[in-house]
Amino acid sequence: MFLARLIVTCCGLLAIGAPGPRPSAAPNTVGRALQRSGGAVVKLYGGRIGREHGYGTGFLVSPDGGIVTSLSLLVAGRNIRAVLDDGRELDARVVRTDEYRQLALLKVDAKDLPHLELMSSETIRIGDTVIALGNWFKIAEGREPVSVIRGILSLRTNLDARRLSQGFDYRGPVLIYDAITSNPGSSGGPLLDVEGRCIGMVGRIVESANTNTRLNYALPSEEIMAFLSEEATANIDERAGPTSASSEQEQGGAQPYVGIKISRLGYHNVSAYVQRVRPGSPAAEAGIQADDLIISINGRRIHDAADYKDLLESLSPGQSARFVLKRGPKVITLDVQIGAQ
Amino acid sequence: MTASPIAIAGLLAVLQPCQSAKAEDATPAALARVRAYEQARTEVIDKVRPAVACLFSAGSRSGGGSGVIIDESGYGLTNFHVVAGMLAQRGGEVGLPSGDDYPMEVLGIDPGGDVAMFRAIGEKRFPAVALGDSDSLAVGDYTLAMGNPFLLAEDYTPTVTLGIISGLHRYQAGTGPGGRALRYTDCIQVATSINPGNSGGPLFDLTGTVVGINGRVSVEERGRVNVGVGYAISINQIKRFMPMLRAGLTTKHATAGFTVADRDGGVIVDQVLSSSPAYAAGLRLGDRIVRFGGRGIQSTNQFGSLLGIYPARWPVDLEYQRDGDSDNTTSTHRIRFRLEDLPLPEFSGEGDPYGPHAVTLAANRRAVRRVFRLYARALGGAKAAARLQAMTAVGARLLSDRAGAAPERIELNETRPTPADDPLPSRPAPAEMERAIRWKLLEAAGGSGDKPGPGLDPARQGYAVVDADEIGGRICVVLERKTRGKPSFRVSFDDEGGQLLRIEFEDRPTGTRVRYEYDDYRREGALKFPRVRRLFVDDAPYAEDRFETITVKG
Numbered sequence: 001m002f003l004a005r006l007i008v009t010c011c012g013l014l015a016i017g018a019p020g021p022r023p024s025a026a027p028n029t030v031g032r033a034l035q036r037s038g039g040a041v042v043k044l045y046g047g048r049i050g051r052e053h054g055y056g057t058g059f060l061v062s063p064d065g066g067i068v069t070s071l072s073l074l075v076a077g078r079n080i081r082a083v084l085d086d087g088r089e090l091d092a093r094v095v096r097t098d099e100y101r102q103l104a105l106l107k108v109d110a111k112d113l114p115h116l117e118l119m120s121s122e123t124i125r126i127g128d129t130v131i132a133l134g135n136w137f138k139i140a141e142g143r144e145p146v147s148v149i150r151g152i153l154s155l156r157t158n159l160d161a162r163r164l165s166q167g168f169d170y171r172g173p174v175l176i177y178d179a180i181t182s183n184p185g186s187s188g189g190p191l192l193d194v195e196g197r198c199i200g201m202v203g204r205i206v207e208s209a210n211t212n213t214r215l216n217y218a219l220p221s222e223e224i225m226a227f228l229s230e231e232a233t234a235n236i237d238e239r240a241g242p243t244s245a246s247s248e249q250e251q252g253g254a255q256p257y258v259g260i261k262i263s264r265l266g267y268h269n270v271s272a273y274v275q276r277v278r279p280g281s282p283a284a285e286a287g288i289q290a291d292d293l294i295i296s297i298n299g300r301r302i303h304d305a306a307d308y309k310d311l312l313e314s315l316s317p318g319q320s321a322r323f324v325l326k327r328g329p330k331v332i333t334l335d336v337q338i339g340a341q
Numbered sequence: 342m343t344a345s346p347i348a349i350a351g352l353l354a355v356l357q358p359c360q361s362a363k364a365e366d367a368t369p370a371a372l373a374r375v376r377a378y379e380q381a382r383t384e385v386i387d388k389v390r391p392a393v394a395c396l397f398s399a400g401s402r403s404g405g406g407s408g409v410i411i412d413e414s415g416y417g418l419t420n421f422h423v424v425a426g427m428l429a430q431r432g433g434e435v436g437l438p439s440g441d442d443y444p445m446e447v448l449g450i451d452p453g454g455d456v457a458m459f460r461a462i463g464e465k466r467f468p469a470v471a472l473g474d475s476d477s478l479a480v481g482d483y484t485l486a487m488g489n490p491f492l493l494a495e496d497y498t499p500t501v502t503l504g505i506i507s508g509l510h511r512y513q514a515g516t517g518p519g520g521r522a523l524r525y526t527d528c529i530q531v532a533t534s535i536n537p538g539n540s541g542g543p544l545f546d547l548t549g550t551v552v553g554i555n556g557r558v559s560v561e562e563r564g565r566v567n568v569g570v571g572y573a574i575s576i577n578q579i580k581r582f583m584p585m586l587r588a589g590l591t592t593k594h595a596t597a598g599f600t601v602a603d604r605d606g607g608v609i610v611d612q613v614l615s616s617s618p619a620y621a622a623g624l625r626l627g628d629r630i631v632r633f634g635g636r637g638i639q640s641t642n643q644f645g646s647l648l649g650i651y652p653a654r655w656p657v658d659l660e661y662q663r664d665g666d667s668d669n670t671t672s673t674h675r676i677r678f679r680l681e682d683l684p685l686p687e688f689s690g691e692g693d694p695y696g697p698h699a700v701t702l703a704a705n706r707r708a709v710r711r712v713f714r715l716y717a718r719a720l721g722g723a724k725a726a727a728r729l730q731a732m733t734a735v736g737a738r739l740l741s742d743r744a745g746a747a748p749e750r751i752e753l754n755e756t757r758p759t760p761a762d763d764p765l766p767s768r769p770a771p772a773e774m775e776r777a778i779r780w781k782l783l784e785a786a787g788g789s790g791d792k793p794g795p796g797l798d799p800a801r802q803g804y805a806v807v808d809a810d811e812i813g814g815r816i817c818v819v820l821e822r823k824t825r826g827k828p829s830f831r832v833s834f835d836d837e838g839g840q841l842l843r844i845e846f847e848d849r850p851t852g853t854r855v856r857y858e859y860d861d862y863r864r865e866g867a868l869k870f871p872r873v874r875r876l877f878v879d880d881a882p883y884a885e886d887r888f889e890t891i892t893v894k895g
Contacts, residue, residue, distance in 0.1 A: 030481030030505050087639065137559040137570060139511055139530060142640050147507040148480060149532040149569055179532070180569030184561055 029194050030150050033131050036196030039085045039114035041146050041189060042067050043135040044092070044106075046077035057134040057146065057189035058082070058106060059198070060115035061228065065090075065108040068224055069188035070204050071097050071168075075104045082108050087143030096230070101219060101301075102168050102204055103227045116190055116198040118228075120331045121156075121175060121220035124193050128153050132181045132202055132218070134189030146189070151179025151216075159206065159217065166206050172301060174217040175200050182206075182214035191218040200224070222295050222324075222331070229322050229333060230299025254340035256315040259283040262294075262305040272308045274325075286323070286336040293326040385549040386485065386501055391468035393487040393499040393543060394419075395436040396445065396459070398427050407488030407499070407542030408435065408459060409551060410469045415443075415461035416587060418579065419541030420556040421450050422523060424457045428694040431701065435461045436497035437468070448704045449586030450694070452686050453515070453594040454649070455523040455556050456579055457541075458586035460704070470543070473550030475529065475575035482506050486533045486555050486571070488542025499542070504533030504569075512646035513557060513572055515686075522686035524594075526649025528572045529553045535571030544573040552576050578650040581809060584818035584836045585652070588708035588806035589701025591694075593653040595680035601630055603641050610661075622676040624661060631673070632660035653682040656811055706800035712818055713799045715839025717786040721868040728867050729787035733757050733895030739874075743884040755780075757895075771848050771855045771876075778830055778844050781822075807831070812842045812858065841871070853879050865891045 040060040044067075047054050054077075058069030067082060069075065075094055082092040090108040097104045124130070131150045140146050155176040161168055175191065181202045191200035200218035207214045259281020263273040272294040277284045294302045297311050298321050315321055317340035325332050396419055397405040406423030410416070417435070424447045427433040435445040443463040450457045461467055478484075484506055487499040494500065508530035515524030531544065535555050544553035553573030560568060585592045598617025601608045608630045613620050630638045634657050638644050651657060660675045688694050717726045737753040758780050769777065785804065788797025808819035810833055817833040830846035844857045855878060859871035870891050876884040 028479055028481045031479050032481075034480060137561075139508060139559070139570070141642055144510070144643075145480065145508065147530060147570070148505070149507055150481075150505050180567075183559075183568050183570065 029129065030131055030148060033192050033194060033196030034133070034145075034148055037116055037190065037192055037198065038133060038145055038148075040116045041085060041133045041135075042069075043083040043140065043146065044069060044074060044188065045081045045083070046074040046079060053184040055135060055138050055185045056187060057136075057185060057202070059133075059188075059190045059201075060084075060113050061118070061224075062115055063111065063113050065110045065113060066095070066115075067092060067106040067108065068201065068228070069104050069106060070201065070219075071099065071102040071104045072187060072204060075106070080106065082106065083142065084108075084110070084113070085143065085145070089142075098227050098230070098299075099168075100170065101172070101223050101227055102170055103201075103219070103224065105228065118221045118225055119193070119197040119199050120326065120329070121199040121222060122326070123329065124153055124199060126153050126155065129194040130175070130177045130179065130199070130218075131192040131194070131196070132177075132179055132186070132189055133192070134181065134183075134186040134202060136181075136183040136186040138185060149179040149181065151177040153177050156220075159203075159215075161206055165209055166204075168204065170203075172223065172303070173220055174203060174215075175220055176215065176217050179216060181216050181218075222326075223301060225331065226296030226299050226301050226324055228299075229296065229324055254317045256312055256317055256319075257282065257339040257341040258312060258315075258321075258336060259339070260288060260294075260308075262308055272302045272305055282336050282339045286334045288323065288325065288334060288336070289327065291327070295324040295326055295331065297321055297323055382485075382503070382547060385545070385547060386487075389470045389485075389543075389545055389549045390487065390499060390501075391438050392470040393438060394461070395489045395492075395494065395497045395499075396423055396541060397434045397436070399430060399433050399444075402492070405489070405492060406538060406540040407555075409487075409541075409543035409554075410437075410461060410467050411472060411551065413466045413469050415464065415467045416448075417459050417461060418543075418551075418554055419457050419459060420554060421452050421455045421457045422556070423541040424450070424459065425452075425694075429692060431698045433459075435459065437461075438496075438498050439468075440496050442497070446700045446704070448589045448701060449582075449592060451582050451586065451592045451594075452522055452688070452695075453524060453592075453683065454574060454578065454582065455525065456554060456574060456582060456586065458583070470545075471550050472576050472580065473546055473548070473552045475552045475577045478506055478509060478529065478546070478552060480506050480509055483547050484529075484531055484533050484552065484573075485545040485547070486531065486535055486539060486542060486573075487545065488535075488539040488555065490534075490536035490538040492538050500539075502534040504531055506530065507532045507570070510643070510646065511572065512642060512649075513559075517686045519684075519686075521594075521683060523557075524649055525557055525572050525574060526646045527575060527578065528557075529575055531555075531571045531573060532569050533571060534567045534569075536567045537565055539571075554579065575650070580816055581650070581652050581655065581811070584708075584806065584809040584816065587704070587711070588818075589698075589704030590806065591685065592809075593685055594649060594683045595651045595653045595655055596683040597648055598681045599624060601641050601644050608638050608641055608644055617681060618678040619659070619676070622659075622678040623674060624659070624676065624678075625663070628661040628663050628674075630659065630661050632658070634658065648680070651680055652809055654679050654808070654810075656680075705806050708806045708818070709800040709804045709820065710798070712806070712820060712834050712839065713782075713786045713788070713804075715837075716782065716834055716841060717839075719835070719839035719841075719862065719869060720783075720786060721864070725868055726787050728893075729783050731895050732783070732893055734893075736890075736892040736894065738889045740887045740889060741884060742886070744882065768850055771846075774830075774846055774848075774855070775844060775857050778832070778846070779841075782832060782841060803829075809836070810843075813860065815842065817842055856880070866893060868893060 042058045044056045044058050056074045058067040080092040083089050092106040092108045095105040095107050130153050133146050159174040161170040182205050187202050187204045189202045190198045200220045203217050203219050259278035260283045261276040263275035274292045302308050315338045319338045321336050323334045392410040394408040396408050408417045408419035431447045433445050436442040443461045446460045448458040486502045511528050511530045513525035514520050516522050540556050542555050543551045546552045555573045557572040559570035582592045598619045599610050599613035602611040610628045658677050662671050662673050734756040742748045785799035803823045804820050807821045810817045810819050816836045818836045819833045821831045822829050833843040848855050858875045860873040862869050862871050872888050874886040
């Protein structure tokens with residue numbers, strides 16, 4: 001082999017058909033992640049509406065055909081086709097949507113599908129590799145694999161998208177990275193860590209009217225988890241907006257009771273950490289512990305103590321509420337039977 | 342409360358603990374690895390940078406593109422659309438990172454595949470890079486793009502960008518009538534930043550070999566700038582066209598002679614021309630295409646994309662299935678046939694850019710000399726040319742295996758034909774013709790040195806490069822020799838190694854097509870000769886000769 005290489009070099013020629021040396025300088029971690037998770041990515045097609053492109057990306061989150069994607073106009077259309085990684089083309093229907101997070105849950109009828117397991121986005125650090133997959137520009141058709149791009153996580157921050165300028169309102173956490181995903185068809189694709197685990201979803205295009213630049217960002221997996229854990233009753237007819245949740249529970253005088261004291265540090269409201277759980281309270285019975293971080297309740301994201309207080313008031317005694325909590329590195333889900341005070 | 346139609350409760354149960362993802366702070370070993378990667382990368386960049394070129398129209402620096410020198414004599418690759426404006430003069434200027442600029446000629450062009458070859462003039466040895474193997478790429482591999490985006494580099498130092506391969510085997514439709522111009526078929530999609538001005542520049546793998554030529558990006562209404570989606574023409578596609586491009590020819594792409602449609606989860610033939618080679622090889626309406634060019638076929642789009650990587654008349658392998666008439670059997674068939682010509686895209690500029698030009702005619706003569714130099718080298722290295730000129734005879738013992746006859750041992754003693762033998766006898770027998778052609782080729786190889794004597798220069802003996810072909814998986818350059826203005830014979834040489842692989846001519850008395858193919862080159866003393874010679878008559882195998890000994894006299 002060495003001799004052959006030497007001869008080749010001497011002549012300034014490269015033998016045809018001889019397998020070229022594999023680039024050895026860097027391991028192909030992206031290829032590995034793609035192999036692990038690419039099979040769960042779905043290409044979505046629908047009608048083109050105005051300047052909105054009639055295609056997008058989603059990914060399977062359950063073996064029986066649950067697909068999450070972003071809430072583009074594509075989802076509002078009547079006919080949505082989902083093309084799976086194996087080339088199967090299926091009709092998808094909308095199960096429910098979340099106007100606030102700009103998320104949609106779709107369903108196709110199929111079994112035993114490869115799907116992604118969501119992983120807390122807080123498991124990766126600034127500077128870690130992130131990988132985005134998507135159906136951008138409709139480059140891949142049928143069973144052709146979707147496109148892939150890599151970057152590093154640059155920043156965790158809150159986005160303040162306003163309907164007037166961006167077409168939708170979203171005030172919440174996002175992951176910012178340095179890979180370009182602000183292309184038509186990109187949103188709804190999974191954001192993976194270097195191992196191929198899903199830590200977020202590529203968000204809808206956000207463009208600055210002043211600079212004509214776009215943000216490359218993803219919704220963290222916590223938001224997707226919260227959306228997926230929402231009560232099944234919150235279906236497409238009762239979209240849960242940020243303000244639509246209360247108003248129903250005025251009956252009876254009893255106040256809802258959980259038994260949690262949220263920690264308050266300094267003057268600013270910080271994340272909703274549980275400072276203390278009252279023994280014997282509904283929270284204690286459900287297994288909530290001090291230092292748990294409340295991520296969401298009934299699918300509603302809880303950012304701080306004020307959010308918690310607002311949400312608590314919307315619950316009624318006797319109701320079961322689903323709490324998504326972060327305990328150490330783990331994300332856990334607990335159902336709390338709301339008591340009365 | 343209705344039950345969710347989806348097992349959503351199950352979803353949260355699968356949340357993973359995140360034990361491994363939280364890496365510790367970089368250890369010295371990990372840091373050392375990263376530094377080693379980075380150093381390897383900068384070394385590769387330093388190695389290949391001198392060969393990355395900026396291309397301009399003569400006397401103008403307002404527009405231009407990039408290119409890459411792939412041969413020390415100044416041959417380089419770029420995009421057709423970079424040189425499209427230079428076709429009237431067939432020339433321009435090229436700037437290299439050394440800071441020097443040189444005049445440049447536009448040689449062969451591939452308007453359908455957006456490739457062109459140029460030649461920088463002015464140095465004995467230009468910095469050059471090697472071509473890689475684009476079939477060995479994987480999605481996620483890092484690639485380096487180099488070129489002159491936005492014409493940033495006043496001193497011709499190329500801009501380097503690094504990114505991964507986002508997709509392989511992509512198709513990007515062409516422009517113009519029928520979409521025949523500038524099609525990107527079976528191309529490489531990269532996240533590597535590519536911008537206007539990068540066109541024609543090289544895409545390198547991390548070992549520094551050229552795996553593609555960058556030329557196109559996906560954009561939308563925001564303008565023609567990088568959005569992380571660029572396309573490169575795979576170098577393996579370009580290699581098939583290179584023998585013609587180097588010789589200043591305008592190359593055509595191929596059409597199959599049949600069309601396909603997606604049906605029942607497969608790809609079936611929905612139209613086939615009864616005059617096509619594929620039909621002659623046995624393909625019929627309704628046959629299911631399984632493999633084409635060594636790749637499994639899943640869709641019409643994929644077939645169309647793959648078709649684009651071949652030059653016109655290229656030989657391809659096809660595997661198809663056909664259902665039996667009555668029973669439930671399915672038979673599988675493998676055929677090899679030649680593709681047909683796709684018409685050239687129409688050109689909107691002035692004049693006829695596809696016609697011959699002084700520059701391309703000179704390029705063809707240089708290509709002929711190159712072939713015979715390579716042939717001399719393939720025959721035994723640097724001293725072979727001198728040895729060839731001194732040769733008076735070749736003796737051989739061969740085992741001849743003729744169709745339908747018993748194998749026969751033959752002693753040969755071929756003496757060098759005298760000038761009286763040229764022109765050839767008016768009605769030579771095929772074997773006589775083959776012998777005469779072989780001696781002629783040896784003679785031409787002998788005269789292919791740096792300063793061929795008068796009458797010895799093969800480019801002045803009626804040879805011209807006319808085509809490219811593939812023989813036994815090797816890409817070949819095809820030469821035709823004309824005598825008294827008429828095609829006399831065609832010969833094919835390995836485009837890289839220079840071995841003579843085929844001789845073709847028509848046997849005038851009978852009108853049959855005669856083809857000799859050569860294989861298994863081995864050294865005999867100072868020279869290398871093929872050990873196997875196969876004879877085909879009208880494309881049917883006729884005989885196979887195996888040379889057992891070869892001796893050279895003189």
